[in-house]
Amino acid sequence: MDGGTLAAQALEVLHLLTGDPQARFRPGQLEAIEALVVRRERVLVVQRTGWGKSAVYFIATRLLRERGGGPTLLISPLLALMRNQQEAAARAGIRAVSLNSSNRADWDDILAALRRDEVDVLLVSEMRLHNDAFREHYLPLVGDRAGLLVVDEVHCISDWGHDFRPHYRRIARFLDLLSPGTPVLGCTATANDRVVTDVQRQLGERLTTLRGPLDREGLSLQVIDLPDPADRLAWLAQNLPAIPGTGIVYCLTVRDTERVAGFLRDVGIDALAYSGVDDSDSRHDVEQRLLRNDVKVVVATSALGMGFDKPDLAFVIHYQMPGSPLAYYQQVGRAGRQLDRSLGVGLRGGEDTRIQDWFISTAFPTPEQADAVIAALDAADKPLSVPMIESQVNVRRSRLESMLVQLEVEGVVQRDGARWSRTLAPWRYPHERVAAVTAIRRAEQEVMRDYATTDRCRMEVLRVALDDSGAEPCGVCDNCGAPFGREPIDGSLRRRAREWLLGVQHVPIAPRKQWPRGLSDPSGGIPAGHRFEAGFALCSWGDPQWGEMVRAGKQVDGHFSDALVDGFVDMLVARGLAGPVTWITAVPSTRSGELVPSLAQRVAVRLARSYVGVLRKTRETEPQKTRENSAQQVRNLWGAFEVTGDLPDGPVLLIDDIVDSRWTFTVVAHTLRSAGSGPVYVAALAHAAGS
Known part of the structure; x- marks a missing residue:
């Protein structure tokens, strides 16, 4: 079929896809479609x-299917954000289905539809390639007769990029399983x-690369130095109402999304928090509200990122600045794609670099x-589960799981259900990489x-950093x-922000209910x-404020200030921890000496309770912050505390300066309760989890 006929057919599908009979192809779109459908090439679109x-x-899928091609396999990390694209595909007569953890009840039906050749596009995440x-x-059913392989957000295949995902490395192997002549499309907006060179190497030497300019016409970039978080909160409260439309405020941490959204709501601005810790339904609800302009601003981590498509997004503001121009461009570039004017503001915080x-x-x-990890697997006489490895290796769970995936992709380990074993492949740590x-x-x-x-044009500086020659x-x-x-x-807004920060920083400490798996004692x-x-x-x-005072007292002064102790006591009263307790004790330490007992004694005086130092450390332990998983943290502490002397009657308040994994409180409370104490309430100056 000649190019003109294909162009006409492609334009007809575009009209169906967009619902706009006047729609026209953007520069490069038809060229990519022709490369895939006519010449069956491997194409990288940036x-x-x-x-x-x-x-x-x-x-391309519709045209290939009409020519007898098999279904398209679309690999993307964005399945939760592709619902609107599936709906658009349906308008064009394209049957797109997603296979993911939230629709397990549909998997058998999807498998049957694939066997009947009734699926045009199968959408899966890169994680699914790991599933047996x-x-x-x-x-x-797809790989042997795929009409097209699409790798969305293909920059994730490169560890030189800002969003490398180990599971994406499997895709390079999967390419070898495709029938000769199967077209491949890799897509990204951030490379x-x-x-680009790394992706080209992994997708194959004969790769057609179509790369467009990165200009964002009408997007006004701004940078404002506001080291103090209270100033940034006040700036948002003062300026957001003056910006027409809806938008996103990006934060680097989950905690900050909740804090910023909470303050904005407190001053009357409709704001919602969004992060990867939210469940899929909650995230989808927030996305839909933003798409419908039912909320002024969504305060999000980078979890609201790739694939979110809102052409009329009026502003993107960074409460903290990312450390990568690729990540920054991807996020700020979401603003104003179909608006004459939009705003991208970077608020530089004092904590950004840290x-x-x-x-x-x-x-x-x-x-x-x-x-x-390699040594533990080498020495094992049977495959090991993640908890079993954790009990032998001081590495946190998320890092261990990521490491195992990477090692599996490289053929160094293999997975058998939920367990892992060593292969015969040699391996050495990639120091150079x-x-x-x-x-x-x-x-x-x-x-x-x-x-x-810089005092130069910010968009120009950003584009140059991303190798845009134009x-x-x-x-x-x-x-x-x-x-x-x-x-x-x-x-007045600044004062309100400061008061807000002091009042909302309290962090719940929930009790542990299970000992870590992989240990024999304690267990269950x-x-x-x-x-x-x-x-x-x-x-x-x-x-800010309380946290800075805790850091100064612990690391500089060797003594916690009266203002900090007063704030701590106010929290104990406000949170109902002062009322039930009849006595107070402290977690002992062989390193910080009397720092925590002194704190607990001062609290006891202010609350008119007795301080009783009944706990003693029986041996030296490693600092808990150096123990990276639960099994290692409990093993470090188990048997390291004992009760000396008689225990007072009634509930006790157990005080420490820093809490992180909660295992210190768990082990010490277990020691107290085993010795016959009453209920053990806990409190700390600062929570360090995730910091």
Whole structure:
């Protein structure tokens, strides 16, 4: 079929897909479709968000199916955000179905439909390639006769990129299973030269790359230095009502999304928090409310990222700045795709570098951790579960699981159900690659500092950082003469923000109910009579004001200030922890000496309770912050505390300065209850989980 006929057919499908009989292809779209359908090439499309990558693969699917091709396999991390695309595909007569953990009841029907050739597009996440049932039952029905393979967000295949996902590495192997001549489409909006080169290497040498410009016409980029979180909250409260339309405020941590959204609601701005810890239904509800403009602003982590499509998004504001120009462009570029004017504001916080440094420093397991995992599997006479490995290796759960996936992709380990075993493949720690990627992350961090401090056009600087050869001044950023939000912050809003931060920082401390799996002693459930009662921490480690005072007292002064102790006591009273207790004690430490007992004694005086130091450390332990999983944390503490002397009657308040995993409180409370104490309530100055 000649190109003109194909172009006419493709345009007809575009009209159905968009519901717009006047729709026309954007530059590069028809070229990509022709490369896939006519020449059956492998194509890499690097185009800005909103260009219409989904139109390319849905139209190519329809045309390939009409020519006798098999179904399209679409691999994407964005299944929860593709519901609207499935609906658009249906308008064009394309039968797209998703196979994911939320629709298990439909899997048998989907399998039957695949066997009847009634599925045009099968959407799966990269995680599904790891699933034995999928590889055994579904993959043969698609892989052997795939009409098209689509890898959405293909930059995830590159560990040079900002969003590398180990499961994506399986895709390169899957390419070898495709029938010769099967077209392949890789799509991304965020890839610089380095990432593009790496993707080209993995998708194959004969790859057609279609790369467009990164300009965002009408997007006004701004950067404002506001180190104090209270100032940033007040700035948002003062400026959001003046911005027409709806938008997103991005934060680097889940805790900050909740804090910012809560403050905005408190000052009368309709705001919702959004992060990866929310369940799928909750996230979908927030997405739909934003799409319908039913909420002024969604305060989100990067979980509201790839695939979210709202052409009339009026603003994107960063409460903290990301450490990568790729990540920043992807997020801020969501604003104003179909608006004449939109706003992208970066609020530089005092904590930005500290948070970025944490992400960079924890991106890879240490050589010692990796070698220990390999050694544990080498020494085992049977496959080991993750908890069994944790009991032998000091590595946190998320890092261990990611490491095992990466090692499996490299053929070093293999999975048998929920257990892992070593293969005969040799392995050594990739020192050079880890060092190179870390160096790139540091360089990207410096690029973002330059972006924030430049006096040149911000859009031009950002495009140059992303290797866009067509970068030029935008004319609408703050440095091009269009500053926004520079008015002095209202003093009453600043005071209100400070009061809010002091009042909402209390962090619940929930009791543990099970000992970690993988241990022989202790093991199983923790009896209700040996658990601690629910408590609170005054703040999170590193929080403004209270958190800063905790850090100063612990690391600088060696003594907690009276103002901090007063705030701690106020929290105990407000949270109902002061009323039930008849006496107070402290978690003993061989390192911090009298720091925590002194705190507990001062609290006891203020609450008119007796302080009784009944706990003693029986041996030296490693600092809990160096123990990275639950099994290691409990093993470090088990048997390390004992009760000395008589226990007073009645409930006790057990005080520590920092709580993280909650295992110290769990083990000490178990020790007290086993010795005959009454209920054990717990409280700490700061919660360090995730900090």
